[in-house]
Amino acid sequence: NAGVTQTxxxxxxKTGQSMTLxxxxxxxxEYMSWYRQDPGMGLRLIHYSVGAGITDQGEVPNxxxxxxxxxxxxxxxxxxxxxxxxxxxxCASSYEWTGVVPEAFFxxxxxxxxx
Amino acid sequence: AQKVTQAQTEISVVEKxxxxxxxxxxxxxxxxxxxxxxxxxxxxxxxxIRRNSFDEQNEISGRYSxxxxxxxxxFNFTITASQVVDSAVYFCALxxxxxxxxxxxxxxxxxxxxxxx
Numbered sequence: 041n042a043g044v045t046q047t048x049x050x051x052x053x054k055t056g057q058s059m060t061l062x063x064x065x066x067x068x069x070e071y072m073s074w075y076r077q078d079p080g081m082g083l084r085l086i087h088y089s090v091g092a093g094i095t096d097q098g099e100v101p102n103x104x105x106x107x108x109x110x111x112x113x114x115x116x117x118x119x120x121x122x123x124x125x126x127x128x129x130x131c132a133s134s135y136e137w138t139g140v141v142p143e144a145f146f147x148x149x150x151x152x153x154x155x
Numbered sequence: 156a157q158k159v160t161q162a163q164t165e166i167s168v169v170e171k172x173x174x175x176x177x178x179x180x181x182x183x184x185x186x187x188x189x190x191x192x193x194x195x196x197x198x199x200x201x202x203x204i205r206r207n208s209f210d211e212q213n214e215i216s217g218r219y220s221x222x223x224x225x226x227x228x229x230f231n232f233t234i235t236a237s238q239v240v241d242s243a244v245y246f247c248a249l250x251x252x253x254x255x256x257x258x259x260x261x262x263x264x265x266x267x268x269x270x271x272x
Contacts, residue, residue, distance in 0.1 A: 071258035080164075082246060082262035083200075090255050098259065130200065137254040140207065141188040144257050146200040 042066050046131050046147035053121040053154045061116040061150050063131030071134045072114040073144065076100065076127040083130060089114055121154045128152070157182045159249050161263035168237050168270055176232040176266045178247030184208075186252030189223065189230045190260065194244040203245075206230060207252060237270045244268070 047062045065072065073088040075098075085098030089108040103125060105117040114133075118125060128151050132144040158181040168174045180189065191203040204214060206223050214221045218235045234241055247263040250256035 071255055073258050073260075075260075075262075080264055082159075082161075082264040083248075083260070084262070085259055088255075088258045090258065128198070132200075132258075134257040137256075141205070141250050141252060141256040143190065143202040143205055144200075144260060145202075146192075149198050 044131055044133050044145050044147035046129075046150050048150060049148065050151050051153070053118070053152065055121060055123060055154060057121050058117070058119050059121065061118075061129055061131075061152070063114045063116065063147060064112050065114075065131075065133040065145070066112065067133060067135070067145065068111060069133035069145070070111065070136050072108065073098070073132045074104070074106065074114070074116045075130045075132065077130060077149070078127050086116065086129075118152075121152075123154045126152060126154045157184075157187075157249050157251075157261040159247050159261055159263035161245075161247055161266050163266045164264070165267040165269070168268070170238060170270055170272050171236050172270075173233060173235050174237050174268065174270075176234075176245050176247075176268065178230045178232065178263060180228050180230065180247070180249050182249060182251075184251055188250045188252055188256060190248040190250070191221065191230075191232050192246045192248060194246065194265070196243070200246070203232075234268075237268075239270050239272060242268060242270045 074086040075083040087106040089095045131147040193201045248260040
């Protein structure tokens with residue numbers, strides 16, 4: 041049971057390049073999310089999904105796309121990278137409501153630098 | 156809109172001291188959940204505790220304890236007899252008390268705790 045796996049762990053991009061951050065979970069969780077962590081700002085929600093085929097925007101969605109074709113995978117796409125997207129990105133998943141709001145399980149993070 | 160404030164950016168203590176991390180939240184929801192996560196130097200986020208808005212009982216888990224007070228909109232975290240391994244960034248987070256709420260967390264800016272020998 042690997043939990044939430046993010047790849048790559050580190051990435052350097054040039055401005056204008058595109059890339060996809062991968063996220064996979066093996067816990068059969070319905071809910072998945074992407075957050076970015078910036079110094080002094082905590083974690084902010086980018087996009088989230090409540091199940092395969094269903095996604096929605098979070099607090100800071102601009103410049104990012106997501107899709108959810110399977111329960112296991114939730115990739116985050118940067119279409120044209122900008123220096124403002126330099127950040128640490130975390131993918132998270134959680135199980136369905138069971139009468140309480142479940143905790144989120146986080147991946148190890150991807151440290152992205154855009155130059 | 157929901158908001159979480161962790162006013163303490165960084166705290167330094169000597170090992171075996173007690174330390175309290177403050178968390179103040181804002182929400183218009185009557186049902187909500189509060190969380191604490193730990194981010195050690197290795198970078199991953201580790202879940203510590205969940206509390207719903209209807210349960211104001213304090214909780215103790217080993218050297219950790221949490222004090223939830225709706226009257227002051229606070230959910231503070233105390234580490235008793237701190238240890239070097241407690242050095243980490245601690246985040247307080249808030250969610251709506253609905254299906255999928257755990258999927259959409261509002262985080263505070265975190266408190267960096269440094270425990271020195």
